[in-house]
Amino acid sequence: MNPETRVMVNKHGFCYNHFQMLSKANKAQGLALICDTYLSQSREILKKSFDSLLCIKPGRKSNNAVKQFSLDLKKREEGCLICSQMQKRLDRYIYTIIYMTNNDPDFRKALGESKGFCLHHFNELINKANDILGYKDGASFIKYISEIELNNLDRIAEDVLWLTQKYKSENKDKSFKGCEDAHKRTVCKMVGNYRINDPIKEKILK
Numbered sequence: 768m769n770p771e772t773r774v775m776v777n778k779h780g781f782c783y784n785h786f787q788m789l790s791k792a793n794k795a796q797g798l799a800l801i802c803d804t805y806l807s808q809s810r811e812i813l814k815k816s817f818d819s820l821l822c823i824k825p826g827r828k829s830n831n832a833v834k835q836f837s838l839d840l841k842k843r844e845e846g847c848l849i850c851s852q853m854q855k856r857l858d859r860y861i862y863t864i865i866y867m868t869n870n871d872p873d874f875r876k877a878l879g880e881s882k883g884f885c886l887h888h889f890n891e892l893i894n895k896a897n898d899i900l901g902y903k904d905g906a907s908f909i910k911y912i913s914e915i916e917l918n919n920l921d922r923i924a925e926d927v928l929w930l931t932q933k934y935k936s937e938n939k940d941k942s943f944k945g946c947e948d949a950h951k952r953t954v955c956k957m958v959g960n961y962r963i964n965d966p967i968k969e970k971i972l973k
Contacts, residue, residue: 775848776801777808782847812843861891865899868908878912883919885959920956927953 781789789798816839819832867874884892892912897905926949932938933946 773804777804779846779848779851780805780809780844782844782850785847785849809843813839816840857888857891858895861888861895862899865892865896865908868911869900869904875911879915881915882922883916883956884912885956886916887959889916923949923953923956 780786789801792798813836816832816836820836823829823832864878868878869875883889889912893909896908899905900908926944926946929944930946930949933941933943
């Protein structure tokens with residue numbers, strides 16, 4: 768890593784999911800370099816709390832040392848360099864979607880014919896629409912994508928309902944009607960593709 772990135776990694780570290788992904792990548796040297804300096808700085812940050820734990824005595828005051836360690840550890844684990852970079856990129860996409868929907872008729876039409884968004888990203892869009900477009904155009908955008916979202920939630924609900932009915936004995940010989948993966952598509956719609964094992968493969972499921 769270049770020195771600037773190393774400083775950022777040591778300061779922010781990674782969330783549980785991204786640390787696990789780095790571990791599963793089996794790049795021993797790279798992860799060892801990250802862990803060496805991150806652990807060293809973590810120990811320095813937690814040193815005072817550890818010293819208090821080593822001097823702990825019986826009594827109610829012992830809870831203070833334990834609570835302080837918990838607070839310091841929580842603060843150390845806040846943030847994730849990868850998550851923050853992904854959020855910056857997502858913010859740019861959100862801005863682009865909102866701007867293009869309001870200013871490009873072809874894009875607006877294509878969006879209207881799309882499968883909408885997962886609820887997580889839908890929420891991001893409606894929360895930033897007014898800031899980007901102002902209240903008048905923002906309200907128009909919010910209404911437009913809400914209609915798209917509800918139509919697609921209805922579609923998903925219908926598909927997953929049929930999947931539940933398909934497994935009844937009276938329906939065993941009936942067609943799946945393309946709903947074999949409705950359970951996966953429902954998960955994608957509710958929580959987003961980023962929580963699916965293979966987001967590239969699964970992104971079309973929504």
